[in-house]
Amino acid sequence: MRKRLIVALVAFASCGAIAATPAAAVEYANHVEVGGGGNHFGPYVYFYAAETFPWGTAIACAGVRGVGLNCAAKSGETAVIVLPFDVEAEPYIHNHSTWTSYFNGYYYK
Amino acid sequence: MHHVPRFARSCAARRSIAALTLTAVVVPVSILLLSASGSTATPASDYAAYPALQNAGPVELEFVSSHDSTHQGERPTWPLQAPEGTQGGWPLAESIRKLDLNSPNVTAWIAKSLGGGICVLLWAHQPAGDTPSIGSSCSAETEEGLKDGATTQVSEIPGEPGRVFVAGVVPSTVEAVTATLADGTTKTVKVSGNAWSLETEGSPRSYQTTQVGG
Numbered sequence: 001m002r003k004r005l006i007v008a009l010v011a012f013a014s015c016g017a018i019a020a021t022p023a024a025a026v027e028y029a030n031h032v033e034v035g036g037g038g039n040h041f042g043p044y045v046y047f048y049a050a051e052t053f054p055w056g057t058a059i060a061c062a063g064v065r066g067v068g069l070n071c072a073a074k075s076g077e078t079a080v081i082v083l084p085f086d087v088e089a090e091p092y093i094h095n096h097s098t099w100t101s102y103f104n105g106y107y108y109k
Numbered sequence: 110m111h112h113v114p115r116f117a118r119s120c121a122a123r124r125s126i127a128a129l130t131l132t133a134v135v136v137p138v139s140i141l142l143l144s145a146s147g148s149t150a151t152p153a154s155d156y157a158a159y160p161a162l163q164n165a166g167p168v169e170l171e172f173v174s175s176h177d178s179t180h181q182g183e184r185p186t187w188p189l190q191a192p193e194g195t196q197g198g199w200p201l202a203e204s205i206r207k208l209d210l211n212s213p214n215v216t217a218w219i220a221k222s223l224g225g226g227i228c229v230l231l232w233a234h235q236p237a238g239d240t241p242s243i244g245s246s247c248s249a250e251t252e253e254g255l256k257d258g259a260t261t262q263v264s265e266i267p268g269e270p271g272r273v274f275v276a277g278v279v280p281s282t283v284e285a286v287t288a289t290l291a292d293g294t295t296k297t298v299k300v301s302g303n304a305w306s307l308e309t310e311g312s313p314r315s316y317q318t319t320q321v322g323g
Contacts, residue, residue: 023176025194048176049188053196062244063265068233070244073260073277073316078198080245084186085176087240096312108192109176 023048029105031055034095040105041065042091047107049082050091058101061094071096155255158280159227161219161303164206170218172202185232185241197224198247205230208304210276215306217276222247226254229304233263233274256280258303262312275313276306284321288313 028042036058042050054060054076061071062079066089070081075097091107156162171186191199200220208217208229218230228247235241246261248254258279266272277286279300287297291311297319298305307313 023188023192025192049192051196064242066267067240068242068244068263069265071262071312072246073262074257076249077246078196080199082185082187082243082245083240084182084184106194
C-alpha cells in the first residue's frame with residue numbers, strides 16, 4: 001500500500017517536472033547574411049514561436065510565413081513572434097534595414 | 110546476526126519515504142518557480158517610470174504551458190515559461206499587464222523582460238479564421254534601454270497587405286511620439302499610461318519622443 005503511494009507520488013511529481021520543462025530553442029540560422037530588405041527562410045517545421053537576433057546594427061524581424069512578421073524598432077534588439085499553437089510553416093528572418101547584416105534565427109516547439 | 114528492531118526499520122523507512130516524497134515535490138516546484146521568475150536582475154525601482162506595470166485590470170491574455178495544436182481559438186496565448194535558450198529579450202509572463210490603447214484593431218501589453226529590460230507585446234487582430242500572433246520586442250537591458258522604452262511593428266497579417274501595426278511603451282517622462290512614415294510624412298501620437306500605438310501603410314522610418322514639458 002505504502003509502496004503504491006510512493007510510486008504514485010513520485011510519478012505525479014515527475015509529471016509536474018516534465019510539464020514544467022520549458023520549450024527549447026532550435027537555432028535554424030547562425031550568423032547568416034541577409035541583404036537589406038531581404039529574407040532568410042528557415043526549414044518547414046512544427047513550431048509556435050520564432051525569434052531573430054541581430055549581430056550588427058540592423059533592425060531584426062522574426063516572421064512565420066503566411067502568418068505574420070514582427071520587427072523591433074531599434075537596432076540591436078531581438079524580435080519575437082508567438083502563436084497560440086504549433087503550426088507547420090517556415091520561420092524566417094527579415095532584415096528591416098537598408099544594409100546587409102548578420103542574424104541568428106531560432107524557433108521554439 | 111544483528112537484527113535491526115522492526116520499530117527502527119519502520120522509522121527509517123518512514124524517513125526515507127518522507128525524504129523521497131519531499132524531493133519529488135520540491136524539485137519540480139523549484140524548477141517551475143525558478144524558470145518562471147527568470148533572471149530579473151533589474152531592481153523594481155528601475156521600473157518606477159512604468160506605472161503601467163502595476164495595472165490592476167484584467168490581463169486578457171491566456172497563459173499556457175503547452176502549445177500543442179489541440180488549442181485552437183481566435184485569441185493569442187502566451188507561454189507560462191520563457192523557452193530555454195531565448196536571447197534575453199523575452200517578456201516575463203508574470204509581469205505582463207494590459208495597456209489601455211483604445212484601439213479596436215490591436216491589443217497590447219507591457220512586461221518586464223527576462224534580461225531586465227522593458228517589453229511591449231502586440232496583437233494585431235487578425236481576420237477570423239487566421240492564426241492569431243503576438244509580436245514582441247524588448248529594450249536593451251540597460252538604464253538607457255529603460256529610458257528609450259520598446260517599440261514593436263507587426264505586419265504581413267493575412268488580408269492586410271502593406272498594413273503595419275505599431276505599439277510602444279515609453280517612460281512616464283514621455284508625452285508624445287512622432288513617427289516618420291514610409292512616405293516621409295510625420296504623425297504624432299499622444300502617450301497615455303506609458304503606451305502609444307498607430308496604424309499605417311508601410312513601415313515607419315523612425316520614431317522620436319517628446320518629453321513632458323519639452
